[in-house]
Amino acid sequence: MSITLDTPIASLMTNKRRVGALKALGVVTVGDALTYYPFRVTEPVPLRSLREARIGEAMAFAAVVRGQRVTRTSGYSYRLEVVVDDSNFAPERRTSGALARLVYFSGKKQFIDWKAMGLREGATIVVSGQPSEFNGQLQFTHPETLTVAPNADDPDGDMFIPASSSLKYDADTIEAGLRRVCRPRPVYHATSRISSEHIHESILGFLRLLEGENADAGDGAALPVSLASPTSPAPPPSSASSSASAASSPAVSSAQVASAQRNAVEADRLAAAIPDILPESVRAARGLMHRAEAFAAIHDPQTTADFRRGIDAMRYEEAFICQTALLNARRHAHHAAAEPCPDTELRDRFIDALPFTLTGGQRGVIDDIAADMARDTPMQRLLQGEVGSGKTVVALAAMLQAVGSGRQAVLVAPTQVLAEQHVATISRMVAGLDDPAGGDGEPDPAGTASSAGSSAKRKTRTAGGNGSDGRAGIPVILLTGGMKLAERRRALAMAASGEPCIIVATHAAFSKTFQAPNLALAVIDEQHRFGVEQRESLRAKTDKAPHLLVMTATPIPRTAAMTWFGDLDISWLTELPGGRKPIRTFVVPEADVRTMASMFAHIRQRIDAGERAYVVCPRIDADDDDGESGADGSETGVYDVSDEMTREARSSLVAGSAGRGTAGGRNGAASDADATERPPLHAVTEIAARLAALPQFAGIAFATLTGRDDDETKARVMADFASGKTPILVATTVIEVGVDVPQASCIVIFDADRYGLSQLHQLRGRVGRGGTNSWAFLISRAEPGSPAEARLQVVQGTLDGAEIAQADLEFRGAGDVLGDAQSGGKSSLKLLRVVKDADMIADARSRADALLNADPDLTGEVQLAGAVLDFTRGNETFLTSS
Numbered sequence: 001m002s003i004t005l006d007t008p009i010a011s012l013m014t015n016k017r018r019v020g021a022l023k024a025l026g027v028v029t030v031g032d033a034l035t036y037y038p039f040r041v042t043e044p045v046p047l048r049s050l051r052e053a054r055i056g057e058a059m060a061f062a063a064v065v066r067g068q069r070v071t072r073t074s075g076y077s078y079r080l081e082v083v084v085d086d087s088n089f090a091p092e093r094r095t096s097g098a099l100a101r102l103v104y105f106s107g108k109k110q111f112i113d114w115k116a117m118g119l120r121e122g123a124t125i126v127v128s129g130q131p132s133e134f135n136g137q138l139q140f141t142h143p144e145t146l147t148v149a150p151n152a153d154d155p156d157g158d159m160f161i162p163a164s165s166s167l168k169y170d171a172d173t174i175e176a177g178l179r180r181v182c183r184p185r186p187v188y189h190a191t192s193r194i195s196s197e198h199i200h201e202s203i204l205g206f207l208r209l210l211e212g213e214n215a216d217a218g219d220g221a222a223l224p225v226s227l228a229s230p231t232s233p234a235p236p237p238s239s240a241s242s243s244a245s246a247a248s249s250p251a252v253s254s255a256q257v258a259s260a261q262r263n264a265v266e267a268d269r270l271a272a273a274i275p276d277i278l279p280e281s282v283r284a285a286r287g288l289m290h291r292a293e294a295f296a297a298i299h300d301p302q303t304t305a306d307f308r309r310g311i312d313a314m315r316y317e318e319a320f321i322c323q324t325a326l327l328n329a330r331r332h333a334h335h336a337a338a339e340p341c342p343d344t345e346l347r348d349r350f351i352d353a354l355p356f357t358l359t360g361g362q363r364g365v366i367d368d369i370a371a372d373m374a375r376d377t378p379m380q381r382l383l384q385g386e387v388g389s390g391k392t393v394v395a396l397a398a399m400l401q402a403v404g405s406g407r408q409a410v411l412v413a414p415t416q417v418l419a420e421q422h423v424a425t426i427s428r429m430v431a432g433l434d435d436p437a438g439g440d441g442e443p444d445p446a447g448t449a450s451s452a453g454s455s456a457k458r459k460t461r462t463a464g465g466n467g468s469d470g471r472a473g474i475p476v477i478l479l480t481g482g483m484k485l486a487e488r489r490r491a492l493a494m495a496a497s498g499e500p501c502i503i504v505a506t507h508a509a510f511s512k513t514f515q516a517p518n519l520a521l522a523v524i525d526e527q528h529r530f531g532v533e534q535r536e537s538l539r540a541k542t543d544k545a546p547h548l549l550v551m552t553a554t555p556i557p558r559t560a561a562m563t564w565f566g567d568l569d570i571s572w573l574t575e576l577p578g579g580r581k582p583i584r585t586f587v588v589p590e591a592d593v594r595t596m597a598s599m600f601a602h603i604r605q606r607i608d609a610g611e612r613a614y615v616v617c618p619r620i621d622a623d624d625d626d627g628e629s630g631a632d633g634s635e636t637g638v639y640d641v642s643d644e645m646t647r648e649a650r651s652s653l654v655a656g657s658a659g660r661g662t663a664g665g666r667n668g669a670a671s672d673a674d675a676t677e678r679p680p681l682h683a684v685t686e687i688a689a690r691l692a693a694l695p696q697f698a699g700i701a702f703a704t705l706t707g708r709d710d711d712e713t714k715a716r717v718m719a720d721f722a723s724g725k726t727p728i729l730v731a732t733t734v735i736e737v738g739v740d741v742p743q744a745s746c747i748v749i750f751d752a753d754r755y756g757l758s759q760l761h762q763l764r765g766r767v768g769r770g771g772t773n774s775w776a777f778l779i780s781r782a783e784p785g786s787p788a789e790a791r792l793q794v795v796q797g798t799l800d801g802a803e804i805a806q807a808d809l810e811f812r813g814a815g816d817v818l819g820d821a822q823s824g825g826k827s828s829l830k831l832l833r834v835v836k837d838a839d840m841i842a843d844a845r846s847r848a849d850a851l852l853n854a855d856p857d858l859t860g861e862v863q864l865a866g867a868v869l870d871f872t873r874g875n876e877t878f879l880t881s882s
Helices: 016-024 030-034 109-118 174-182 196-211 237-248 254-273 280-286 291-299 304-335 345-353 360-373 391-404 416-430 450-457 485-496 532-541 558-564 593-608 684-692 711-723 757-764 787-797 801-812 814-818 838-854 862-875
Strands: 059-072 078-085 099-106 124-129 131-134 137-141 144-147 380-385 408-412 476-479 502-505 519-524 547-552 569-573 583-589 612-616 702-705 728-731 744-749 774-780
Touching: 016 196, 030 196, 059 109, 059 174, 078 109, 099 109, 124 137, 124 174, 144 174, 196 254, 196 291, 254 291, 280 838, 291 304, 304 838, 304 862, 345 360, 345 391, 360 380, 360 391, 360 547, 360 569, 380 391, 391 408, 391 416, 391 502, 391 519, 391 547, 416 476, 416 502, 416 711, 476 485, 519 532, 583 593, 583 787, 593 612, 593 744, 593 774, 612 684, 684 702, 684 728, 702 711, 744 757, 757 774, 757 787, 757 801, 774 787, 787 801
Parallel strands: 099 137, 380 547, 380 569, 408 502, 408 519, 476 502, 519 547, 583 774, 612 728, 612 744, 702 728, 744 774
Antiparallel strands: 059 078, 059 124, 078 099, 124 144, 131 137
């Protein structure tokens, strides 16, 4: 059977339980297995004789079995005790021999019998483990052992082995066994279904199969030879010359020469089975390992330096593929045809009618967008701006340019609440624009829509429509999945008619039923909620590619933005509109009762002054698991960290969030001392009840809002909050995006130490939108001096989103901030780190650009072309996530 990287592991392994366990980790093919990277490698195990043993410190030695005994312990467990003697090995360490016991426990008699068969009296073995002391005797509990084949020169080689015995040996010589147990070992993120050792064993088996050996691909594989004792890994393809030099050395035995030659042949086979993806010129210029060599160095390293070199090679490969794919997509987009929208008259009337002056940044971005949209190639632009920086006005100007040119524009929002608010805001801001005299429509400078959310839901055509004044108006259509069937059909029919209009939609815009044949502009709001596939589906709504504007308030450092949005032109809005006052941020220890009481008294004063307050909790009720809201749209963003290496294994930092968390993940970016035993997270129901009972809030009405609430309830709650009927809103992070109530001046975030910094910055941006003084209170249970407290100090110390994003990346790792499983996608990037690998990414981008200039279709790089195609077939999830 010919084995390739695309071969399913299920066809190689008979142990279906292990196949299922690997599948749960995302390992389905041999290629998946080789790219399931270990997150660290152990240090080499030192050689020591039993006389040199140090309690609790790992060691390796060779010994002869002097006896064994199997006993029954309490219950149904069995105990195997093996006495070993290192008298033959100790002289090499210039010590005398000694005895030690190897002890194994198991409830399965088969395991004890199997272990005892390999550790027969007289057998020569290699042992690796941690010594301990029991009853005054040296003991190793469950050490790793390798059996060594009997040798004629071995004084103990006369051990009787029946001819019919099926006993196999793990190593040909003591030296080979010691090399194996002393070498560094990769450690993988495992689960309760499969251990790191079994993952390692399986991956080694696949490597052996690729080398062409008749080796077993792990426990229970279909091929006959067991992988319980895998041979040494093949050296790199460049090692063929070393075998020749070894042959010419008189000090090298013929057996060593034969072994070196065999390893060289195996290396060549592995290189043939795993072709390199990087161009040879790039690999040589960077001094990188061949791909086959890198996989061998990662999964079966000779030294820790080899492991690091292997990881570096694969990390650069990811950077190169990513940048080649992005540059390639950018080039193809610029060659596509789009409908030019040169008419800016309607847009200019809108800008002139605004009761406020645009910032210089807004004006510059609008001009850039206008120039892009006037071309017959599609605009692809990312607009990044701070919370409240005026992105909506910029997007509306772009949409009016499309409508003024006789085309349609669609604005896609992540939630129905936000879509309804957009409809109400846009409707008011464009009222009367069809009338050159301005009509009687007065734009709303704040762009608020909270009180109109429920009325917007009932409209599919606004801003004059065919209203009582007789003007036709600019149609603003609402399209959501929660609409009544009749309203939805009217909205779909109006969009399908091709009439110039503005369509505001949720995920319904990506459905097959939505058709907009005259679509010229697609605006994606808070685009980190949508996957690449969804974004691309809008291109199929019309014959020509629509212009694309994606927006995010999630602060992204420029390095990260250039990396992950390499196919887009990027604009930044850094100025805040006039009248905005900085939000005062305070970290409040929850145990500080006096400060908490003062905070609540301050909030009551602001409410009595006619203002509003948000209270944010990570859970809905006490029955939810920690960190989970258990509802769509109620994202918690609870921050728990572990390790940084692979994106496959990352803890679910954003539990309960649509398109944010990772499946089975266990990987963050930094160690967090307070991530061990933590108190339960606060819940909306709990906090609402506690606050309502406080004397500071006597006579104040509370409302709650979570992702479990239906759309009608959400609209009603937000309308009551905006009107002041319920001036305190206790909610989950469902309010994080798009909720705009100018009267809101205070926000209290419970369990703030469990959130990512960018999400705290987003939540804080819900206040301070009406020109009044505003406050954000971050309630924390973090220990003084802990990493969690350090994170909160960053948010307290700055309002600069870029600075916060940089700190968030450093604390959490790029994968958690930028996301890796959006819309069910599977990331092809497992090692690349945006902050730490910025120079590498820049180098890869430069070399990829030069390669594409010389070979635009990659005809000379077949393997790279295939990797780029795989990357762009829905596997890229390089859109940001807070």
